[in-house]
Amino acid sequence: MQNTSYVGISRLNALSRQMEVVANNIANADTTSFKGERVMFSEYVQKIGRGDKVAFVQDQATVMNFSEGNMTFTGNDTDLAIQGKGFFALNTPAGERYTRSGNFRVGIDNKLISLNGDEVLDERREPIILPNSYNEITITKGGAVVVDGTEIAKLGVISFPNEQALNKTQNGMYRYSGPTPDMDKPENTQLLQGALEGSNVNSIAEMTKMIKIQRAFEGTHKLMEQEHERMRRAMQVYGKTGQ
Amino acid sequence: MRSLTTAATGMLAQQLNVEVISNNIANLSTSGYKRKRAEFQDLLYQSMERVGSRSSDNGDITPAGVQIGVGVEAAAVYSITDQGNLQPTGNTYDMAINGKGYFQIDLPTGGTGYTRAGSFQLSPDGQLVTNDGYPVQPGITIPSDAVEVTINDSGEVLIKLDGQIELSNVGQLEISTFPNEGGLESIGQNLVLETEASGSPIVSVPGQPGFGKVLQGYVETSNVDVVKEITDMIQAQRAYEMNSKVIETSDQMMGTITNIR
Numbered sequence: 001m002q003n004t005s006y007v008g009i010s011r012l013n014a015l016s017r018q019m020e021v022v023a024n025n026i027a028n029a030d031t032t033s034f035k036g037e038r039v040m041f042s043e044y045v046q047k048i049g050r051g052d053k054v055a056f057v058q059d060q061a062t063v064m065n066f067s068e069g070n071m072t073f074t075g076n077d078t079d080l081a082i083q084g085k086g087f088f089a090l091n092t093p094a095g096e097r098y099t100r101s102g103n104f105r106v107g108i109d110n111k112l113i114s115l116n117g118d119e120v121l122d123e124r125r126e127p128i129i130l131p132n133s134y135n136e137i138t139i140t141k142g143g144a145v146v147v148d149g150t151e152i153a154k155l156g157v158i159s160f161p162n163e164q165a166l167n168k169t170q171n172g173m174y175r176y177s178g179p180t181p182d183m184d185k186p187e188n189t190q191l192l193q194g195a196l197e198g199s200n201v202n203s204i205a206e207m208t209k210m211i212k213i214q215r216a217f218e219g220t221h222k223l224m225e226q227e228h229e230r231m232r233r234a235m236q237v238y239g240k241t242g243q
Numbered sequence: 244m245r246s247l248t249t250a251a252t253g254m255l256a257q258q259l260n261v262e263v264i265s266n267n268i269a270n271l272s273t274s275g276y277k278r279k280r281a282e283f284q285d286l287l288y289q290s291m292e293r294v295g296s297r298s299s300d301n302g303d304i305t306p307a308g309v310q311i312g313v314g315v316e317a318a319a320v321y322s323i324t325d326q327g328n329l330q331p332t333g334n335t336y337d338m339a340i341n342g343k344g345y346f347q348i349d350l351p352t353g354g355t356g357y358t359r360a361g362s363f364q365l366s367p368d369g370q371l372v373t374n375d376g377y378p379v380q381p382g383i384t385i386p387s388d389a390v391e392v393t394i395n396d397s398g399e400v401l402i403k404l405d406g407q408i409e410l411s412n413v414g415q416l417e418i419s420t421f422p423n424e425g426g427l428e429s430i431g432q433n434l435v436l437e438t439e440a441s442g443s444p445i446v447s448v449p450g451q452p453g454f455g456k457v458l459q460g461y462v463e464t465s466n467v468d469v470v471k472e473i474t475d476m477i478q479a480q481r482a483y484e485m486n487s488k489v490i491e492t493s494d495q496m497m498g499t500i501t502n503i504r
Contacts (some may be wrong), residue, residue, distance in 0.1 A: 012500070016244060017311070019496065023246030023489045024285075024312035027253030029482050030260065031283040031315055039309070062310050074280060075325045075466075076425075103282055105321075106423040108442045115282060115318050133420050133445050133453035135342070148452070168310055170287040171318065203485055214492050221499045228504050 003054045008224040010056040014041060015217050017059050022210050025201045033100035033172055034199035036065045036206075066163045069200035071192060077137050078104045078112065081197040084189035086157040090118040090173065091127065096180065098158060100197055101172040106130055112145075116171055122153040123183050129153075141190040157185035245313060246493045252314030253486035256283050259317050260479040267467045268476075274330075275360030275433050276465035277322040278472075284318040321425040327359075327466040329458060335392050336363040336371065339463040342455025344418035347380040347446070348373055348434060355380060356434035357419060357427065357444070362462050371400075375432055383414035394459040397450035418454055419444035 018039045028034040042060040045053050071081050080102030082088070087098035097118070104120055107113040112120045112128040119127040122145075130137070131147055138146040143155040158181055160166060166174040263281045270276040291309040329339050338361035340346070345357035356377070363379060366372045371383040385392055389402040398416030421427060426440030437444055449457045 016246075016496065017309070019493065020245045020249065020311050023249040023253075023493065024314060026482075026485050026489050027249050027256070027315045028283070028285050028312070029253075029485065030257070030478070031285055034285055037310075037312070059309055061308060074323060076280075076321075076323050101284075103319075105425055105440075106442075108422065108439060110422050110442075115284070130422075132422070133343075133447075135453050167290075168285070168288050168312070171284040203481070207485060207488065210489065210492050214496060217496050218499055221503060224503060 003048065004227040005224055007054060007056055008220050008227070010044075010058070011220045012217065014039070014057045014059045015213050015220070019210070019213050019217075021062060022206055022213065025206050026203065026210075029199050029201045029203055029206075031172070031199050032103055033069060033197040034201065035069075035100075036199070036201040037062045038065065039063075064164065064166075064168070065200060067200050069198040071195045072198050073195045075194050076103075077194065078106065079194055079196050080104065080139060080155075081192040081195040082157065082189060083192055085163075085186050086159045086189045087174065088114075089121040089125070089156045089158055089183065090114050091121055091125075092116075092118045092173070095175075096121075097169065097173040097175060098160075098166065099173045102191075103196055121156045121183075123156045125156065125183065126153075128155070139191055139193045141192075143185060143191050155191065156183040157189060157191075158183055159186045159189070244493045244497055245311065247490055247497075249312070249314040250486045250489035250493065252286065252316065253489070254483055256281075256315045256317055257479050257483040257486065259320075261476060261483070263320055264472050264476045264479065268469065268472050270465055271467050271469060273360075273433065273465050274362055274462040275327070275358060276467065277324050277327075277359075278465070278467045279320050279322055281317055282319045282321065283315050285312055286314045286316050288312050322427065322429070323466065324424045325466055327463040329461045330464050331461050332362075333460050334362070335459070336365065337361060337460055337462050338363065338394060338416075339458045339461040340418060340449065340455040341458050343420050343424075343453065344449065344455045345420070345435070345444075347417065347419055347444075349378045349380050349382075350434075351377060354436075355444075356430070356436060358433045358435070359463055360433035361457075373432075379416070381414065381417060383416070385413065394457055396456040396458075398448050398457045415448060416457060417446050418449050418457075419446050420454060421445070 021037050021039050025036045039059045040061045040063050041057055044056040044058040048054050082100055087100055090097045103115050104112050110130045122128050134147045144151045145153045166176055169175050260281045263279050267278045288310045345359055348356040348358055350356045363371050369385045371379045383400050390405050391403040393401045400414040401410040402413050403410050422442035426438055427435040428438045429435050447454050
C-alpha cells in the first residue's frame with residue numbers, strides 16, 4: 001500500500017545522485033583532460049504478490065564519456081596532448097596510474113614528472129631523464145623525446161580495450177584493476193607538443209540536464225503529495241463507514 | 244546534497260582563474276614578465292559500490308560502479324616561459340636575453356634574485372644596477388670617463404675611453420638557467436627566486452650551448468597574449484555563473500525535500 005511513496009523515494013534518491021554527477025561535471029568544465037560522466041539507471045523489479053510487480057529505479061553505474069576534449073595551446077614545451085585513444089603512464093607511490101593530462105614538468109633531478117610529482121614513464125616503463133642544460137626539447141607526434149637533435153627516450157602511451165574498466169582516482173588519474181597492459185601506442189594516436197586537452201564537458205547539455213533533473217524532482221514530489229492526499233481521503237471515507 | 248559543495252569548489256576555482264588572468268592583463272607591458280596559467284584537477288571520487296553490480300549468476304560484473312566526484316581544486320599556477328618580443332629601445336644599458344637564462348641580482352635582503360627584465364641603470368659609483376638599485380652579479384663598474392659602452396652577444400662588457408683606439412674589457416655578464424623554470428618563485432619587482440622545485444641554478448656566460456645570447460639596446464616585453472587572456476576571462480566568468488546556477492538548483496531541490504509530507 002505504501003509502494004507509491006517508496007517508488008517516489010527511490011526516484012528522488014536517484015535524481016539527487018544524478019544532480020551530484022552533473023555538479024561535478026560543471027565544476028570540472030575547465031579541468032585539463034577531464035572526462036564527463038553520466039549516471040546509468042536501471043529498473044529494480046519486485047514482486048508484491050498476486051502477479052503484481054513494482055519497479056523501483058536504481059542508479060547502476062556512472063559511465064565516463066571518453067570523447068576527446070578541445071585542444072588548448074599553452075606554448076609550454078613540456079605540455080602534451082594526446083590526439084586519439086591512449087593514456088600516459090605515471091609511476092606513483094600507489095602503483096602505476098594512467099592519465100591524459102600531459103601538463104608535465106622537469107623535476108629537480110631532471111626527470112620528467114606530472115603536476116603531482118609522479119614520474120612519467122617511457123616505452124620501457126623507465127623514468128625519462130633530461131640533460132642538465134639544453135636549448136630545445138621537441139616531442140614528436142610519435143612520442144620521441146628529442147633534446148637538441150638527439151632522441152633520448154620514447155614516451156609510453158597505453159590504450160585499453162575497455163576504457164570503462166578504468167577507475168577515476170583523483171587529479172585526472174585512473175587506476176586499472178586488470179592485468180597491466182603493454183605499452184603499445186595505437187597507430188593513429190598522435191602527441192601534440194605545447195597543447196593540453198581541455199575538459200570534454202558540454203556545458204549546454206549539462207545545464208539542460210540540470211533543469212530536467214529539477215523538474216523531475218518536483219514532479220516526483222508532486223506525485224508523493226497526491227498519494228498522501230489520496231490516502232488521507234481514503235482514511236476519512238473508510239473511517240466514516242466503520243462507524 | 245553533495246552538489247552544493249561541489250559547485251562551491253567550482254566557483255572558488257574559477258575565481259582563482261580570473262585572478263590569475265587579471266594579473267596577466269595588468270602586466271601586459273611589464274618587461275620580462277612571463278604569463279601565468281592556472282591548472283585545475285578533479286578532486287577525489289567517492290565510490291558507492293553496489294551489491295547489485297554483479298550482473299549474472301555466472302560471475303559477470305558490470306565493469307563500472309557508481310563513482311561520484313566531489314569537485315575541483317587548483318593544482319598549480321605556473322609560468323609559461325616562452326620568449327617575449329624583443330623591443331628595441333636604443334638604451335645602452337638595456338639588455339634582453341634571446342633564449343634561455345636569467346640575469347643574477349644581489350638582493351638587499353641577502354641572497355640572489357633572478358630576472359629577465361634587463362633594463363639596467365648605473366649607480367652613482369658607476370655600478371650596473373636594476374631599476375630598484377640592486378647590483379647585477381657579477382658586479383660590473385663602468386668608469387666615468389668611458390665614452391662608449393658595448394655589450395656583445397656573449398656578455399662581455401667593452402668600453403672605449405676618450406682618445407683610445409682599442410676597446411677595453413671591464414667585465415663579463417653571467418646568466419643562470421634552471422632545470423625547471425616553471426618552479427621559480429615570483430616575488431614581484433620582476434624578480435624570481437630559486438626554489439626546491441626549480442632546482443639549483445646553472446651559471447654560465449651567455450651564448451654557450453643551452454644559454455641565450457645578450458642583446459644590447461633591447462628589452463624583452465611580456466609574453467602575455469591579450470586576445471587569449473580576454474577569451475579565457477569570458478570562459479571563466481561563464482563557468483562561474485554556471486556553478487552558481489548549480490548551487491541555486493540544489494537549493495531549490497532541498498526546498499522541495501523539506502516540503503515532503
